Structures are given as structure tokens and as C-alpha cells.
Amino acid sequence: MEASVTPKTARGEATRRAILSAAEDVIGMRGFNDASITDITREAGCAQGTFYIYFKSKDEVFAELVVEMGRLLRHALSEATEAAPDRLSAEKEGLRGFLTFVIAHPNLYRIIQEALFVNPDAYRAYFQTFADGYREALAAADAGGEIRPGDPDVRAWMLMGIAKTLGERAVVWGDETPIDDVVEAAHDMIVNGLKR
Amino acid sequence: MEASVTPKTARGEATRRAILSAAEDVIGMRGFNDASITDITREAGCAQGTFYIYFKSKDEVFAELVVEMGRLLRHALSEATEAAPDRLSAEKEGLRGFLTFVIAHPNLYRIIQEALFVNPDAYRAYFQTFADGYREALAAADAGGEIRPGDPDVRAWMLMGIAKTLGERAVVWGDETPIDDVVEAAHDMIVNGLKR
Amino acid sequence: MEASVTPKTARGEATRRAILSAAEDVIGMRGFNDASITDITREAGCAQGTFYIYFKSKDEVFAELVVEMGRLLRHALSEATEAAPDRLSAEKEGLRGFLTFVIAHPNLYRIIQEALFVNPDAYRAYFQTFADGYREALAAADAGGEIRPGDPDVRAWMLMGIAKTLGERAVVWGDETPIDDVVEAAHDMIVNGLKR
Amino acid sequence: MEASVTPKTARGEATRRAILSAAEDVIGMRGFNDASITDITREAGCAQGTFYIYFKSKDEVFAELVVEMGRLLRHALSEATEAAPDRLSAEKEGLRGFLTFVIAHPNLYRIIQEALFVNPDAYRAYFQTFADGYREALAAADAGGEIRPGDPDVRAWMLMGIAKTLGERAVVWGDETPIDDVVEAAHDMIVNGLKR
């Protein structure tokens, strides 16, 4: 009734990690509903019951996956943009970092998208965090005279939409245009759209 | 396995339509997996078995819904843009038309998004059609010197991403900024991003 | 609630016959359970509801089929054996007649066999009739000194078993040995087994 | 679609056996179509879902039943005939063994017969095995001058037909003539039919 334990040994730690990683693979590929606990534990190399030692439910792993992906992505993005001298180049490097990350973790896109149906709250939390950060950055750039004045919230969503869709183009459509070319082409429109 | 009949009477026609419409509502609200056939037929006011007279399976209604939504949206968009004198204003009116449509059919966004998991082929067909149309329009505008030169395919996906995400902001996030304000703000970035 | 009508017009008569014949084909091929009323009426070229004008239920057609096949087979057998001068040649011609009939009506074998599961009473009635006739004929031949003395009931079942199985060998196994060769080979054993 | 596991513990082993045995009883009595999984698991004393741990489908248990019955029967027959000095007495003891077995396992007859409709391949495999063995034995006896020359395949089917039908007479018709009397009466005809 109240499982979900924090591992106390290295072995337990490893098992938990194996299950989480298997869940990412299996749910990412088959989708939440078609991914059974059996599929996940088979992939993780343990018995069905073991799953419930570390996770309360199927929904719980999913939620944890969403949170973890958010963490990983935020990390990737801040690394990608930390050296950027201004907002517009941060925009460029952020897009490059995002596409690189998404292509390296193709299951990300699917899991995040599916969260809208499986766990709307997690979905909202995930995007809200990005939207907020984006909006603040744009508002600051606006205030600092770096970019044309304009509604920072609408712009934040537009830029997220651009990134998301270009990521999907690569991951779902299998488009193989080199990342740098896509970034170049996209940034041309973005920079002109935003610069003073 | 072999049902799915074309209604031969007005009564049958009406029943089929009632089921399709109920499916749109119920699947749109609860999501594909949580929408049971019982839910759908209860909403449609008929018995469970009746569903299978007109649809081979739950997947089949879903696919039909995706196709129908594509049809409706294409119609709405061509109406919205037909009077536009040039590409950039077509862009503006298209965005306005899209947001108007999506807000009027909030289930659209969910059903289309969920198609990625439920019926990837239908999802691909749906977006491919829009992407192709978009790309051609942008390529023509480029060739005609209406806009800055640039990769029409990347731009097509960017513009679709912008529209999709702004639609989601309204439908999923319940943002109530008036459409015209959103369009104005978004179009500022788009027009500057694309104009010569 | 109480359908099953005797046709009053030539048209009705024809429809009823079409359904019965379609039922023979469809049930014979797919088996009783996999043969749906829809299959039968589609084959008969009428609407589902029409079935219930002439037959009370699916079981009823089946029963009628069994009875009719018994009638046809009895007719075929008595024609085949009427010219036989004695029991042993009646045995031979009866076997030939049986195999000929079964090969011409391959659905017979299946329907009769399936009757054991679908309608055991009809199955019993069918075989009882043949068993009784056979037993009487053998008892008479025994009494008349035509054959070796012996239990006529056991012999009746043995001879029915021989015929049934050779019929199955042709119909189910698709064995194509000419009927006359089979009859010759079988009769050698039968005649020696029974003659004084 | 992907279950069907080999038990890994004694408990699992016992459960699997209980289900298989319940399936034999229930299917044998009610027939394949009228025997529901619920009936089977109720009889086996476990939950519905447990069935699918050990068997992929209702068809799968049925097939396994057919195979197992073949194994049991072959075993019973070879035990019954192993001491027989020649073909004709093997014939006699084989028939006695068969009737004894069938009366002890009355569900055998029904399940095997129903296989023609439920799983024709299993049915064919079952009879083919017996027919082949029979034919070889008769051919050898013929070659060794033990019996009258004659087509061994036709004879094999005749003898199978005799046994099958006499078995049916006991099991389906409830005939209670003592086995030995039936064997005596039948063997009289068989031995005269086959001896030189």
C-alpha cells in the first residue's frame, strides 16, 4: 500500500536506476499506455514485484521521468548559454543546445509530449518553469534595450514553440539537416524578429 | 473485424454523426485511453454495440477524427487568408484564423497532439500536409522577393511551432489575452523576422 | 418472439431456400460458431432481419440442416443399394454410394460431426436412425444365413465407423484415391469379415 | 499476446496443472465454445487472470490438451499391445486398450472430435500420427505374410474408424455392453476380414 523506498544499499541504488532508465526507454518508445510494468522490468532485468519496491505506481515513475528530464534539459541549456554575451546569442546557443540535447535523448520529446495526457500537472509544471525563465530573460533584455520592445510572454511561448517544433522535425520526422544549418536558418528569423 | 458500415437511412446517418461527435468530445476531454467506448456511446445516447456498426474500432474513430479536424482546419485557414494581399498579411490572418479556430474547438489541440501516440501515421499525414503547404507558400514568397531569402522548410516548421504553441497557451493554459493582442505581438516578431 | 413462418408465396419460398442453402455453405465451411447470421444472410443476398422471418434461431437452421442431410443421405443410400441382390453386395454399394455422396457434399461431414457439439439430440437422432436400419438389415441377414452369426449392433457401428472414417479421409484429408479403389479395398475386408 | 510462462516454482507448476485439468473437464463437458475461461478458472480454483499467466489463449490450452491426449493414448496403446505375439492379437488388445482408455477418459473423445472445428491442424496432426503407425504395422504384417494382402492405408483408416465409433457408442451413447464382449464381437469380424 505504501511502497516507494529510498534505496539503502548500492545494490538497491543500482536496481532503482536500472528501472528508471528502462522506463525511459520503454515508455519513450511504446508510449505510456502500451508500456507495461512487465516490459519495463524485463528491460531492467528484474522481477515485476521489484518495481514496486522503488516506485509507488506507474504514474509515479512517469512523473519522476518528467522531472528528471526537466533537470537534465535545464542543465544542458544553461551550459550551452552560459558563455553567451547577450540575449540574441543566448537565443542562438540555447536553440543549438536544445536541438543537440533532444537528438541525443529522442525519448525526451515523446515523454514530455505525452505528459499532457498522462500527467497534465507535470506537463504544466515543466513548461511553466521554462516559460517563466524565458519570459524573465526577454523582459530583462527588453528593459536593457537589447531587443525591440514587445510582450515578453507571447515571445517566450513563440520561441519555445519554435524550438519544440524544430526538435520534433528532427526526432519524429527524422529530418537530418545538420543542427548548425537549422540553427543558422532559424536564428536569422529570430534575430531579425527581435533585434531593435 | 469486419463491421464498419455506411448508413443507409437518415436515422443511421444521424446515429453515426452522434457517435463521431461524442467521440470528439469524450476523447478530447479524457484523452484516448481514458475514453471508453461506453463513455462515448453513453454520450451519444446509444448502446455500446451500436458503435461497432459504424466504426471498426476505437482506433478507427480516432483516425477519422484526425482527418476531419484537418479538413475543418484547412477550410478555416483558407477562408481566413483568402483576402490577404501578400504573404506577410496572410501570415497574420492565418495566425488569427488558427487561434480563433483552436479556441472554438479546444478538443482539436488535444486530439491532434495525442495522435502522435495513438496513431503516428495519422499524425504525420496531418502535419505533413500543413508543412508542405506552408513551405510552398514561403518558397513562392521568397522567389517573388516578398520576404528575406531563407530555408523555407525550417521557416515553415518555425511558423507552425509558433502557432501551435500559442494555441496551446490559450487552450491548455487557459490564457485569456485577447486573440488580437496575441496576434499583434506575435506578428511583430514574425514580420520583422521575415521581411526584406 | 415466435417467428419461423412457412412461406406463403413463391418469393418467400425462394428466400427461405436461399437462406438454408447459404447456411449449409457457410456453416459447413466456417463451422457453426464462426458462421454468423450476417455471414449467412450476406451469402443468401438478404438482410439480417429476413433470417428470422423463416427461422426461429440459429440453432433451428442447424437442426433443419441435420435433418435434411439425413433425408438426402438416406435417399442416396437406398438408391445405391436397391438393386443389390444380397447383404454383402448391399454393403459394397452402400459404401460406394456413401462415399460418392459425401464427396459431392463435403459440408455434410462437417455439419454432422459438429452436431455432436451444437445439437447433441439431433446428432443422436441422425445416427440412431442409421444404426437401427443397419442393425435390422444385419440381423435379418444373419437370420437368413447370409452372413456369419454375430452381434448385429456392434457390427452396425463398426460398418458405420468404417464408412464415416473413409469419408473423412477423402473430405478432410483430401485423399484422392478413386472411390472404386477404396471401395474394393474396404470391401475385401468387410466381406471376409462377415461372410459365412 | 505475449504471456504464457513456464512456472518457476512448485506452486506455479501446481496451478498450471490445475488449470489444464480443469480445462479438460470443462471443455470436455460443455464443448469448447460453451466453456468460458471463467468456467475453467472457477473449476481450477483460481482467478481469471491466472489463466493467462500460463496459457496465451483459450486456443492454446485446447491445442495442448489435444497433444497431451495423443501422448496418453499412445502410451496406453503401446502398453496394451506390447505383449501381443502377432498383428491380429495386437489388433485385439489395441482395441481393448483403446476402449478401456476412452471409457476412463470420456472427455477424450469429445475434445479430439471437436478439434476438427477448433483447431484443424491439431486434429490432423493427431490422426496422422496414429494413421501412420497403423499403416506401417499393417504393411509389415502384410509383408511378413501374417495377413491377407491389401491396401494398408485404407485398412488403417477402417480400423481407426471401427475403434473410434465403438468408443463413441460407449461414451456418447452410453452403451454399457462389457468391453470384452464388444471386443470379442468386433474382433471376430476384424480377424476374419484380415487373416490369410
Add this chain to the structure above:
DNA sequence: TATGAATGAGAATTCATTCAT
């Protein structure tokens, strides 16, 4: 006489979750 739409009980199957070992 014929149609075909509608019904709803019933069946097989799946799967997240629990629990004894």
C-alpha cells in the same frame, strides 16, 4: 415480405498492483 438499425449480454484478454516466500 423485407429491411437494416439498434440492442445488450457475454466473452476473451490485459495489466497495474499486492503479497507470501
Add this chain to the structure above:
DNA sequence: AATGAATGAATTCTCATTCAT
């Protein structure tokens, strides 16, 4: 910590049968 057997509710789909037209 791990196992894997067991559960049973839930779901999709089928089909004989009824009924209004």
C-alpha cells in the same frame, strides 16, 4: 532486497436477436 505468482477490475469487441418502418 528480490522474486514471481496471483488477483480481479476494466476494456474492447462480437453477435444473436428484436423491432420500427
